[in-house]
Structures are given as structure tokens and as C-alpha cells.
Amino acid sequence: MDRHDLKKAGLKATLPRIRILNILEQSEKRHVSAEDVYRALLDAGEEVGLATVYRVLTQFETAGLVERHNFEGGQAVFELYEGKHHDHIVCNQCGYIEEFVDQTIEKHQHTVAKKAGFDITDHSLIIYGDCTRAKCPHYEG
Amino acid sequence: MDRHDLKKAGLKATLPRIRILNILEQSEKRHVSAEDVYRALLDAGEEVGLATVYRVLTQFETAGLVERHNFEGGQAVFELYEGKHHDHIVCNQCGYIEEFVDQTIEKHQHTVAKKAGFDITDHSLIIYGDCTRAKCPHYEG
């Protein structure tokens, strides 16, 4: 992802946009808030305003470069869109996020929509639970 | 639902709480925001503070009397909990909400959680689409 992809998306290849794209690509965490991106820029010594981060992320979303998710907790999170849909399972304890696709669930959603008389455009499926990773604060055996 | 149910939930039967419960029961719309509840109270000539509405709705949620949903749009919505789980399909155009349960989807969520090593506690499934009701602004045949 570089200035070329921005141009293709109809966006001027400005320094802030290139930098934000880099943050999204190089981030340890795949799902990051606007604040996360902003702090990462500050840590890297880049001067980008928080308002710009919000603006650019929204533009990226509109352009189909990133996806926005509203997990519980008020703060929206963003991730690069890689061309394939997936859903999320989130740990209540440590916030760890795993991605998944279940074809049966996907298919049944369409059935449900049809039965309800809706032309389905999208969906959001988030499973919440307690993960069993050693790292997780609440995990004991 | 009356003062008795409040007591059983460990909540004092105060006037604001009784009134809010009534609003939730008698509301035209099943899924209402805190603002919706607040305005309904004002319209009924009841003097209840907005902060109290938020506090009480959160207490009701904790007590298992209502459920909170975070649909797109920033504002949380609440509905009375009737003892049975369901998911939602929401119209992008008019906001109309239909409820559904799909046992296959429910079952597969547990499978997914197990495979990911999570003890599932909850989930949120929201399907978005365009409804085909005559009432709907975008619906044309």
C-alpha cells in the first residue's frame, strides 16, 4: 500500500495519509482506534492532528481501504480491508480478538434476511467470551 | 411489571424507576434510546432527570430487566428483556427493526467459540439491509 493505492482510491497522496496507512500496516495490533493511530504517530515523531486521523480513517473507510467496527466500549476500531469478509470473537477479559468465517452462519443470514423481506447489505457478528490463553488475566487452567 | 418486580431485582421502588418501566412497556417502538425514554417522560409531564434515565436503564440492564444494544449510530438502545434471546435485522433506510432467532446460527457460534478456545458468554448479531415495506422511504416495488 503506497501513494499509488491512495491515488487509485481518488485521494491525494498526502504525507498524513501515507503515514496513517503505514501505521495500519505495521501495527502490532490489527484492530486499532483512532487514538491508537494518533499515539503511534506521535511516538514515531510524526506531527499529525487527531482531527486528521479521524478524517482520513473515514475517507479510507469510504474508499474501501479500511473497515470500521463498533465493538463494545464506545470507541470505534479500524483495520485494513484485505478483500475478504470476516467476523470477530472478542475476549471480555483481555480484549484479544480472533477473526473467523463460518459459511453456514453467512448463508443462514441471507435466509433470515430473505424471510424478513430485507435486501441484505451487511452484517455485524461479534462473539464475546473469555479466552483461554496463558496471557489472559482471568485465565486459570 | 411493577414495584414488585423492582424489589425482586433488588431495586427500591422509586417513582422514576416505575415510570421508566412503564415507558418501556407502553412504548410504540420496542427499541428505545435513553433520549427517547426521557422525551416520553417529558411528554407525559413527568419530571425525571436525564441522568436518572441513564442511571436507571443501566441498573435495569444489570438486574436483567432490559437489554442494551449498540446498533450503528452511536446511540445505545434498550428493550425489555422477555426471557428469550433474539437477534436483530435493521433497515438502513427507515430504521425499522425486526427480531429473529436462527438455531443453526446460534449453534455454529458455539462451535466457532470452542474452536477458537473461548468460553462464549454472549454475542451480538445485527443484519443490515433495505426493508421492502411500503412505508419505507427507499422502497420502490
Add this chain to the structure above:
DNA sequence: CAGGTAATGCAAAAGCTTCTCATCATATCG
């Protein structure tokens, strides 16, 4: 119905996101 405790109302504050507007960078074209 008096006393203790919990709930309320108001206003202030918090948290997240968007907007305004003067300034600045980018793309384009000569």
C-alpha cells in the same frame, strides 16, 4: 411518622468524534 440510607436532579465534566477556518501542501499546467 422519624431516621437512616439510598436515589434523584442539576450542573459540570468526561469521552469520543466532527466541524470551522486560516494556513499549507499537492497536483497540474504552462
Add this chain to the structure above:
DNA sequence: CGATATGATGAGAAGCTTTTGCATTACCTG
């Protein structure tokens, strides 16, 4: 390559939803 027009940025103010602090008031118990 430099001038110009256009669009983007940064800083702060503002918006919207939700929470909090605190003095006052209502509920429950006895």
C-alpha cells in the same frame, strides 16, 4: 520547474452521548 488552483491539514471549538459529584429528597424499616 515555478505559479496557481484546489484540496488537505492543524488547532481548537463545538457536538453528542454518557457519566459523575454533590446537595437535596424520597423510600423503607421499625
